[in-house]
Structures are given as C-alpha cells and as structure tokens.
Amino acid sequence: MIGKLRVVNSLTREKEVFEPLNPPHVGMYVCGPTVYSDVHLGNVRTFMSFDVIYRYLQFLGYKVRYVRNITDVGHLSDTGEDKISKKAKLESLEPMEIVQKYTNDFHQVMHTFNLLPPDIEPTATGHLMEQMEMIQELVDNGYAYESNGSVYFDINQFSDKFEYGKLSGRKTEDMLNQTRELDGGSDKRNPLDFALWKKAAPEHIMRWNTKWSDGFPGWHLECSVMSTKYLGEEFDIHGGGMDLKFPHHECEIAQNAGSKGKDGAKYWMHTNMLTVNGTKMSKSLGNSFLPHQLISGDHELLERGFSPMTIRFFMLQSHYASTLDFSNEALNAAQKGYMKLANGLRLIKSYEYPAGGQEDINQKQADQINKICDNCHHAMNDDFNTALAIGHLFNLVKKVNSIQAGQLKLEEIGQETFDRMKTTFISFAEDILGLRLESEISSQNLLDVILEEYKSAKEAKNYDKVDELRAKLKSEGVIVKDMKTGIDWAFEES
Amino acid sequence: MIGKLRVVNSLTREKEVFEPLNPPHVGMYVCGPTVYSDVHLGNVRTFMSFDVIYRYLQFLGYKVRYVRNITDVGHLSDTGEDKISKKAKLESLEPMEIVQKYTNDFHQVMHTFNLLPPDIEPTATGHLMEQMEMIQELVDNGYAYESNGSVYFDINQFSDKFEYGKLSGRKTEDMLNQTRELDGGSDKRNPLDFALWKKAAPEHIMRWNTKWSDGFPGWHLECSVMSTKYLGEEFDIHGGGMDLKFPHHECEIAQNAGSKGKDGAKYWMHTNMLTVNGTKMSKSLGNSFLPHQLISGDHELLERGFSPMTIRFFMLQSHYASTLDFSNEALNAAQKGYMKLANGLRLIKSYEYPAGGQEDINQKQADQINKICDNCHHAMNDDFNTALAIGHLFNLVKKVNSIQAGQLKLEEIGQETFDRMKTTFISFAEDILGLRLESEISSQNLLDVILEEYKSAKEAKNYDKVDELRAKLKSEGVIVKDMKTGIDWAFEES
Numbered sequence: 001m002i003g004k005l006r007v008v009n010s011l012t013r014e015k016e017v018f019e020p021l022n023p024p025h026v027g028m029y030v031c032g033p034t035v036y037s038d039v040h041l042g043n044v045r046t047f048m049s050f051d052v053i054y055r056y057l058q059f060l061g062y063k064v065r066y067v068r069n070i071t072d073v074g075h076l077s078d079t080g081e082d083k084i085s086k087k088a089k090l091e092s093l094e095p096m097e098i099v100q101k102y103t104n105d106f107h108q109v110m111h112t113f114n115l116l117p118p119d120i121e122p123t124a125t126g127h128l129m130e131q132m133e134m135i136q137e138l139v140d141n142g143y144a145y146e147s148n149g150s151v152y153f154d155i156n157q158f159s160d161k162f163e164y165g166k167l168s169g170r171k172t173e174d175m176l177n178q179t180r181e182l183d184g185g186s187d188k189r190n191p192l193d194f195a196l197w198k199k200a201a202p203e204h205i206m207r208w209n210t211k212w213s214d215g216f217p218g219w220h221l222e223c224s225v226m227s228t229k230y231l232g233e234e235f236d237i238h239g240g241g242m243d244l245k246f247p248h249h250e251c252e253i254a255q256n257a258g259s260k261g262k263d264g265a266k267y268w269m270h271t272n273m274l275t276v277n278g279t280k281m282s283k284s285l286g287n288s289f290l291p292h293q294l295i296s297g298d299h300e301l302l303e304r305g306f307s308p309m310t311i312r313f314f315m316l317q318s319h320y321a322s323t324l325d326f327s328n329e330a331l332n333a334a335q336k337g338y339m340k341l342a343n344g345l346r347l348i349k350s351y352e353y354p355a356g357g358q359e360d361i362n363q364k365q366a367d368q369i370n371k372i373c374d375n376c377h378h379a380m381n382d383d384f385n386t387a388l389a390i391g392h393l394f395n396l397v398k399k400v401n402s403i404q405a406g407q408l409k410l411e412e413i414g415q416e417t418f419d420r421m422k423t424t425f426i427s428f429a430e431d432i433l434g435l436r437l438e439s440e441i442s443s444q445n446l447l448d449v450i451l452e453e454y455k456s457a458k459e460a461k462n463y464d465k466v467d468e469l470r471a472k473l474k475s476e477g478v479i480v481k482d483m484k485t486g487i488d489w490a491f492e493e494s
Numbered sequence: 495m496i497g498k499l500r501v502v503n504s505l506t507r508e509k510e511v512f513e514p515l516n517p518p519h520v521g522m523y524v525c526g527p528t529v530y531s532d533v534h535l536g537n538v539r540t541f542m543s544f545d546v547i548y549r550y551l552q553f554l555g556y557k558v559r560y561v562r563n564i565t566d567v568g569h570l571s572d573t574g575e576d577k578i579s580k581k582a583k584l585e586s587l588e589p590m591e592i593v594q595k596y597t598n599d600f601h602q603v604m605h606t607f608n609l610l611p612p613d614i615e616p617t618a619t620g621h622l623m624e625q626m627e628m629i630q631e632l633v634d635n636g637y638a639y640e641s642n643g644s645v646y647f648d649i650n651q652f653s654d655k656f657e658y659g660k661l662s663g664r665k666t667e668d669m670l671n672q673t674r675e676l677d678g679g680s681d682k683r684n685p686l687d688f689a690l691w692k693k694a695a696p697e698h699i700m701r702w703n704t705k706w707s708d709g710f711p712g713w714h715l716e717c718s719v720m721s722t723k724y725l726g727e728e729f730d731i732h733g734g735g736m737d738l739k740f741p742h743h744e745c746e747i748a749q750n751a752g753s754k755g756k757d758g759a760k761y762w763m764h765t766n767m768l769t770v771n772g773t774k775m776s777k778s779l780g781n782s783f784l785p786h787q788l789i790s791g792d793h794e795l796l797e798r799g800f801s802p803m804t805i806r807f808f809m810l811q812s813h814y815a816s817t818l819d820f821s822n823e824a825l826n827a828a829q830k831g832y833m834k835l836a837n838g839l840r841l842i843k844s845y846e847y848p849a850g851g852q853e854d855i856n857q858k859q860a861d862q863i864n865k866i867c868d869n870c871h872h873a874m875n876d877d878f879n880t881a882l883a884i885g886h887l888f889n890l891v892k893k894v895n896s897i898q899a900g901q902l903k904l905e906e907i908g909q910e911t912f913d914r915m916k917t918t919f920i921s922f923a924e925d926i927l928g929l930r931l932e933s934e935i936s937s938q939n940l941l942d943v944i945l946e947e948y949k950s951a952k953e954a955k956n957y958d959k960v961d962e963l964r965a966k967l968k969s970e971g972v973i974v975k976d977m978k979t980g981i982d983w984a985f986e987e988s
Contacts, residue, residue: 096724104611119591120590120594123617125621129702130702208624335988346984346985406977440971440985441972446970469943478935485898492833493830493834494829
C-alpha cells in the first residue's frame with residue numbers, strides 16, 4: 001500500500017485517515033433503490049461510485065462486506081401513499097409484481113454498467129420481524145410512541161439526550177420553523193416526528209398484521225435494521241446520495257442511537273447530484289434521461305447514444321463528491337477518452353517482456369513510469385479520486401503509445417518497471433475503475449466483408465484464395481455455401 | 495387456438511382439458527431452488543420445462559402470473575440442520591452472504607439458458623410474518639400443536655377429516671411402517687408429523703423470535719404461504735420436480751387444506767429425473783455434472799462442452815414427464831440438430847415474400863406446410879410435448895432448405911401459407927421453445943482474417959484493395975495501423 005487512504009466524512013466534514021473498526025474487515029452499507037420505477041441516472045452514479053469504493057477497498061486487501069438494500073415497501077410519496085402500492089394500483093398489478101419487474105430491471109442496469117453485486121442485498125419486506133423488534137426497543141426506551149395504530153419516533157424525547165440533526169447540520173428549532181403546523185387531525189406530537197409504523201388505510205394493498213395495527217413500516221426504519229443486522233451496531237461506512245442526508249440518514253442515526261445507544265456508521269459518505277448543461281437534472285424540468293435513453297440516444301437533449309463503458313468512464317471522470325454535468329460535448333469527449341484508454345489497455349495486455357532480453361535501462365523513463373504508477377495509488381487514496389486516477393492512466397497510455405511506435409523499448413524500461421506498469425494499468429482500469437474492453441465490432445458485418453472477398457476471389461478464379469478463405473471460415477464454424485442463387489453461409493452442423 | 499390444451503395432472507393421474515379457474519388469468523407456482531450451493535441440472539431441467547409452459551400459456555393468450563420461490567431458510571438436511579446455516583458455518587460467512595452468492599449464480603444460470611424471470615420470486619425470509627399466521631391458523635383449527643418450542647403439523651388430527659397422501663398415492667399406514675420409531679426424546683406425536691416451526695439450537699445462526707420460540711420455519715410451510723398469498727387459496731398450476739411430490743407437495747396440500755379448507759392447486763405437474771448413460775444422475779454416484787461443467791466440458795464423463803442453446807435444445811427434445819438421459823452421443827446429436835434448426839431459422843428470417851409476386855400455388859406443398867404448422871400446435875397442446883414439436887419444426891426446416899436450394903419457390907407456397915410458415919417457425923423456435931440464434935463467431939478471429947487479407951493486398955501493392963478494406967473496417971469502428979513493427983489496429987477514437 002502506498003500511503004494511507006483518506007476519506008471525507010460527511011459527519012465530521014473532515015478528510016480523515018480511514019481506520020476500520022475491525023481490520024481487515026470493512027462493513028459498508030449503501031441505501032439502494034426503491035423498486036417502483038426505472039432506476040434513474042443519479043442512482044446509477046451513486047451505486048457506481050460505491051462500486052469503485054468497494055473495489056478499491058478490496059484492492060487494498062480489506063475483506064469488505066457490502067450491503068445494499070432494496071426498498072420494496074414503505075417509501076412514501078408526498079401524498080403519504082406508499083410508492084409501490086400506488087404504482088401497483090396504476091398498473092393493476094400485485095405490488096410484488098411491480099417490485100419484481102423493477103428489481104430485475106435494476107439488476108440488468110447494474111450489470112450493463114459492470115457494477116459488482118453487493119455481498120448482501122436485503123429487502124425491507126424480508127426484515128419485517130426485525131423491524132417490529134426495533135420499534136419495540138424504541139418504544140421501550142421511550143423514544144417512540146403509538147398513536148391511532150401508528151408508531152412515531154419521538155424527536156422531543158430523543159433531543160433530551162441526543163442531538164437530532166448532527167449529520168445534516170440542522171437545528172431542530174430551524175427545522176420546526178420550516179415545517180407546516182400540525183393540523184388538528186395529526187397523530188404526531190411534534191411535526192418532526194417520523195413514522196416507524198403506519199396504520200394502513202383501507203385501500204392500501206401492502207399490509208401486515210401487528211399488535212399496533214394492520215399496517216406497514218416507515219421507510220427510514222429498514223436501513224437501521226438491516227445495516228445493524230448484517231454489519232453490527234457499529235460499522236465502518238454508510239453511503240448514499242446527498243439527497244438522502246436529510247431526513248433519511250438523520251432518521252437512521254436517531255433510530256440507531258435510540259435503540260442501540262450507538263450511531264451506526266463511523267464514516268458517512270455522500271455522492272453529489274447530476275446536472276445537464278449546468279442545470280440540475282430533474283424530472284419536472286424535462287431534462288432527465290434514463291440509463292437506457294443515454295445508451296440509445298433516444299432523448300431530445302442527446303445527439304446520439306453512448307456505450308455503457310463510455311458512460312461509466314464519463315461518470316468516473318468526476319470525483320463522486322462533485323456535481324456531474326451531462327452535455328453532448330462532454331459525452332463525446334468521454335467517448336474519445338474511453339477509446340484512447342481502451343486502445344492503450346488492449347496494447348499493454350498484448351505486450352510480454354522479451355525473454356532473455358538484455359536490459360538497457362533509461363533511468364529517466366523508468367522513473368517517470370514508476371512515478372505515474374505511484375500517482376494512480378495516491379489519487380485513489382485521496383478520497384477515491386477517480387478523476388485524478390484517470391488522468392494518470394492517460395500518462396501511462398502515452399508511454400504505451402511510445403512503445404507501440406518503437407520510440408521506447410521494453411528493455412529500456414526493464415522487467416521490473418514494465419511488470420509494474422502493466423499490472424498497474426490493468427488493475428486500475430479493469431479491477432478498480434471497472435472498465436472493460438467492449439467488443440462493439442459486429443461479427444456479422446465482418447463475415448460479410450470476408451464473404452465479399454470470397455466472391456471476388458471466385459470471380460477472379462483465384463481458387464487458392466477461395467480454398468484458403470473457406471478453410472479459415474470453417475475453423476470459425478462457418479460453412480460457405482455456393483448456391484445457384486449466390487454465396488450464402490450456414491453454421492457448421494456438427 | 496388449434497384444439498384444446500390438455501395436461502397430465504399428477505393429482506388425478508389423468509390427461510385433462512386445461513380449464514383455468516378464472517380465465518384469462520392463470521396462476522402458476524413452481525418450487526424454486528434452495529440457495530446454499532450451485533443449482534443442479536435437474537433443477538435447470540425443471541425450471542426450463544416450466545419456462546416453456548409459461549411461454550406457451552402466454553402464447554395461447556392467457557395472462558399468467560408465474561411465481562417461483564427462493565428457499566433461503568429452513569431447508570433441513572438429513573441431520574436436521576438448516577442447509578444454509580450449515581454452509582455458512584463451513585464457509586465462515588453470514589448466511590445471507592451464502593444466500594446472495596447462490597441466488598446471483600442461480601439467476602446467471604437461468605439467464606444463460608434463456609429462461610424468462612418469473613413474475614414474482616418471493617423468498618422464505620420475506621414471508622415470515624405470513625408463515626406465523628398460517629401456523630396460528632393451523633393451531634387454531636386443531637391441525638398443529640406446539641411441543642418444546644417447536645410446532646408440528648398433526649397428521650392424526652388431519653387424517654380424521656382429510657386424506658394425507660393423495661398426491662403421491664401413499665397410505666399413512668404404509669408410510670408409518672416405513673418410518674423409524676420415534677425415540678423417547680422426540681417432540682412429535684406421530685413420526686409422520688412435520689415441523690412448521692423449529693426451535694433453534696443454541697449454535698443455529700438463522701433465527702427469529704416468536705411466541706413459540708427463537709427459531710425458524712419448516713421448509714414445507716413457505717410454499718403454502720407464498721402460493722396462496724400471490725395466487726389465491728385456489729389456483730391453477732403447481733409444478734416442481736418429481737422428487738418433491740413426497741413429502742414436500744403432500745405437506746403443502748395438508749397445510750393448505752388444514753388452514754384454508756382448500757387444496758391449493760387444481761393441476762399438479764411434475765418433471766422427471768435425469769440419467770447419465772442410463773443410470774440415475776446423483777452426486778453420490780459421481781456422475782452428476784453442474785451446468786457450467788456441461789458448458790465447459792470440464793468433467794470426466796464429458797468429451798467436450800456444449801453451448802447453452804444446444805443444452806436447452808437437448809433438454810426440450812425430451813418431454814418433461816420422461817426421464818432425460820445424458821450421453822456424449824446424445825449431446826453431440828443435439829448439437830447437430832440445434833445447428834440445423836438454427837440454420838433454418840436464420841434462413842426463414844431472411845426471407846420476404848416477393849412484392850407483387852404472381853402466385854402459382856402448388857397445393858400439395860401448401861397443404862403439407864399448413865399441416866406441419868397445425869402439428870406444432872397439436873404437439874404443444876398435448877401436455878406441452880416439446881419433443882414432438884421439435885420434430886415438426888424439422889419438417890419445416892426441410893421446406894426452408896428446399897426454398898434455399900431453389901427447388902421450391904415462394905410463389906408456389908403463396909403469401910398466406912408463407913406468412914404462416916414463417917410466423918410458426920419463429921414463434922415456436924424463439925418464443926415458445928426459447929431458443930435463440932447464438933453468435934459464436936469470434937469477431938476477433940474474423941478481424942484477423944481480414945487483416946491478413948489487408949497485409950497480402952499491401953504486399954501485392956494492390957492499393958485499391960488496401961483502401962477498400964481499410965474503409966470497410968473503418969465503418970466498423972476499426973482503424974488499421976501500418977506500424978514499423980507490422981500491421982496493427984485500434985478502436986476508432988471518436
């Protein structure tokens with residue numbers, strides 16, 4: 001390991017040396033998607049950022065347990081309806097069909113962008129009994145109360161002993177001033193109180209029978225329950241999008257402290273927002289595109305589509321804590337950049353140090369290469385700065401291009417430096433940044449090119465060439481067919 | 495629809511006309527995998543069979559809700575340990591990490607063999623509260639009793655009113671004679687009683703706190719709970735491997751009848767077992783290979799590997815209710831057969847009826863083709879007989895080959911029959927049997943062939959050819975590079 005890993009902790013607002021609670025183990029929890037509609041690009045960026053963090057921590061030798069949940073019940077819309085139940089009614093489906101459809105789609109998108117699956121992907125409905133238990137603990141500890149069949153977290157009681165708002169830096173007085181007054185019919189004691197359990201309205205589809213009511217859990221609860229169940233009452237990293245800092249993560253801390261007396265995560269990490277041509281990306285502004293639209297180019301703001309690896313490269317060209325701006329220019333530039341990197345990667349993978357080659361070290365070149373390799377590590381150690389790391393990889397591409405052009409000989413670099421260069425390039429590009437060589441070359445089109453060559457050779461009565469091409473294609477499982485109607489082909493039937 | 499669909503019902507042992515309870519809706523439940531190890535080939539065959547059944551029911555116009563569960567807790571091994579907990583201890587992982595790993599692998603295998611995902615894929619741990627409720631119903635109805643913190647289904651009480659064993663055709667007296675005596679320490683009243691809830695031993699990892707004990711649910715319970723939750727107390731089809739008929743499905747029927755007064759499924763369907771060279775496939779005989787071994791060929795009984803679509807084709811060449819025998823000869827034959835079918839499929843997809851073509855009907859040919867199309871439907875209507883359907887598709891391949899050879903003209907078939915032939919071929923091969931054209935042709939190897947042509951052309955100073963090949967490759971995103979060191983290529987950087 002070169003130097004120490006430092007991370008910016010949202011809780012302390014400091015860049016801190018990363019010191020896991022129980023090395024070499026690292027526990028990381030990231031808030032996953034609510035599966036009632038297509039995953040949006042902001043989520044993709046968040047999960048991709050933590051994918052790289054997961055990969056780099058493993059690269060550093062940590063044994064990481066990465067938990068990312070699926071919210072399949074309880075995420076309330078502005079009108080207080082459960083988003084999944086609402087969608088189920090709209091689409092006339094059983095809520096779990098909605099959940100399955102969008103979970104499958106979500107996994108497909110994660111796969112398309114080459115994200116590793118988390119070690120555990122728990123669901124809210126899979127942890128109802130554990131949620132009941134945490135609610136009971138909070139009631140027993142005096143931090144929650146039942147009201148008309150619902151159970152609420154009690155901010156007043158909690159604030160006597162703990163600080164509500166410390167992650168987002170908010171004061172309860174300010175929050176109260178910004179909140180509408182409770183109307184007479186509210187079940188809450190304080191407008192800031194949030195639901196742990198909601199009694200279901202008669203038309204509500206997803207419901208479970210408990211001692212409090214026939215109802216469903218509040219959204220914030222599941223993350224406290226599942227993070228502590230799988231990572232312990234104290235664990236290392238909790239991540240999510242910046243928009244979850246308040247109220248979701250603030251409520252998680254309150255639930256953890258109120259039930260277990262401990263805050264949960266040591267390091268909180270938040271990814272920043274997306275913009276489009278400098279304006280915040282949002283559905284209501286009509287400037288929000290979905291992952292599949294970015295790939296196909298099927299959106300009025302997009303000039304063309306981009307490959308999944310180009311998009312991955314594009315996203316990682318910004319640090320996770322910076323806003324990420326989409327524009328056709330930036331995407332086109334990323335496409336060029338990614339292809340350049342991919343060409344370098346393909347080349348260095350093809351190079352082998354010459355066996356028995358006599359070293360003739362050019363110390364300046366070797367030093368430069370070693371320095372670039374160091375810089376790749378330093379960049380990632382600096383709060384997982386993928387943007388910087390990619391910049392350093394481009395410096396390696398320059399060296400690779402010099403080798404290809406014959407301007408720099410492997411013997412001048414020497415075996416040791418060459419091995420390090422090759423390992424560093426491949427590790428950072430593929431293992432850590434998760435980029436992979438895409439073969440976008442259509443075998444069907446290439447086959448057509450060869451069949452035309454075959455046809456020309458036949459017309460020119462160049463039968464050696466005809467036989468040669470026929471044999472080469474046969475070794476690829478393709479049989480050339482000389483039909484009355486012209487040249488055709490078939491898969492070899494054996 | 496041509497004729498009526500008939501299915502062999504394991505419950506009545508009759509081939510019956512399929513009449514859904516609530517058309518056009520069809521509810522189908524299939525017992526899914528226990529995710530503590532690699533999915534075995536027998537499971538793949540079962541799920542593939544029901545995948546085709548699902549596809550054909552949809553083809554017939556039914557709106558199918560297909561539920562296939564994931565058993566992630568409670569499947570006991572012979573020694574009474576939970577299989578997932580046991581594996582977790584062996585691999586020193588949290589049980590849910592085991593569950594996640596093998597669930598991901600399972601999904602990958604399903605995807606490889608082109609199985610459609612079910613509409614709902616519920617988990618046992620996701621339905622603990624519902625399981626508690628069914629246990630309570632059974633206790634309340636007098637068909638279950640608590641004993642030392644565990645709850646058992648009461649076969650004696652149940653048998654007073656219902657028939658235990660009607661699916662498998664067993665008599666309780668015979669079963670009792672085949673069962674070891676209860677030892678003094680048993681919690682059961684009757685050796686045939688089965689666990690609904692098990693009190694966890696101190697070392698048991700997966701456990702939930704209930705009024706009966708800190709424990710976990712019995713394996714049979716989840717399927718009764720999840721099938722009725724998502725499909726209703728009565729639903730159409732329940733499927734699974736033949737080995738599940740007893741005790742698993744028998745226990746399901748007992749649980750359903752005991753709690754709801756209804757048996758659950760109307761049609762029970764069971765897939766048959768696998769054999770290898772005529773001998774039952776089993777781990778203990780060492781003749782069992784995993785899906786990935788069948789693909790790679792990495793097993794001492796296999797001469798070589800086979801593509802996923804060859805394997806799918808091979809499996810569907812037997813009717814689901816017949817045993818399926820693996821041998822190198824049979825797999826090699828399937829490989830040839832699949833390629834033949836794939837060539838026919840590729841050809842017919844490329845044919846268009848000539849615009850303004852003058853029909854010159856050869857009635858005998860047209861009648862033959864229409865008859866073959868009818869036969870495809872009849873085969874699937876006869877208890878989903880994929881083996882027969884594939885045979886009829888080969889008759890269509892013969893017609894396609896006659897067309898390719900110029901022996902049969904499209905105008906002789908006529909537009910209407912041609913359209914039917916094309917639609918039937920594509921629907922049965924792709925939509926119903928779920929076969930898809932595999933492109934196994936390596937674009938890298940084809941590119942190498944073209945680069946050699948380029949090199950020859952350059953050496954021969956045939957610059958027209960050089961420019962032509964360079965331009966063709968550029969349109970595929972490949973830039974040819976004439977380096978000092980030889981001919982190389984790069985992805986176009988734009």
